[in-house]
Amino acid sequence: xxxxxxxxxxxxxxxxxxxxxxxxxxxxKAEKIEKQLQAAWAEGLTGKAKGLSAALDGVRxxxxxxxxxxxxxxxxxxxxxxxxxxxxDLRDAELSGDPGKIAxxxxxxxxxMQELNAAEAExxx
Numbered sequence: 001x002x003x004x005x006x007x008x009x010x011x012x013x014x015x016x017x018x019x020x021x022x023x024x025x026x027x028x029k030a031e032k033i034e035k036q037l038q039a040a041w042a043e044g045l046t047g048k049a050k051g052l053s054a055a056l057d058g059v060r061x062x063x064x065x066x067x068x069x070x071x072x073x074x075x076x077x078x079x080x081x082x083x084x085x086x087x088x089d090l091r092d093a094e095l096s097g098d099p100g101k102i103a104x105x106x107x108x109x110x111x112x113m114q115e116l117n118a119a120e121a122e123x124x125x
Contacts, residue, residue: 025124026063030056072123079116086112 033056040049086109093101 023063023065025065025068026059029063029068030059033059069124072119075119076116076123079112079119082112083109083116 033052037049037052037056040046040052086105090102090105090109093105096102
């Protein structure tokens with residue numbers, strides 16, 4: 001009888017355990033939100049904490065790794081498009097010969113490349 005109770009508890013917990021392993025990206029996202037939520041509560045930011053709590057509930061109820069991957073790929077594609085545009089702007093600035101324009105366009109290109117690198121770093125391998 002004593003062995004039956006732990007077995008029943010394990011059986012009851014299996015769906016929750018399977019759910020998190022089925023969506024490891026969602027679990028990681030939920031963990032990040034939980035850390036932000038704890039920090040918000042510790043800093044006394046109740047409004048932010050309520051928003052993060054709602055976001056966490058949304059992740060737990062509606063998140064799927066497939067959807068996260070699709071969103072991440074969209075972010076990467078947009079970042080690549082942005083880089084192409086910034087490279088074209090830089091070429092135009094270089095043709096004009098204006099050092100101020102060139103520096104400004106180079107900074108914008110560098111920023112776009114950082115965004116792409118950040119998005120690609122999130123992409124699971």
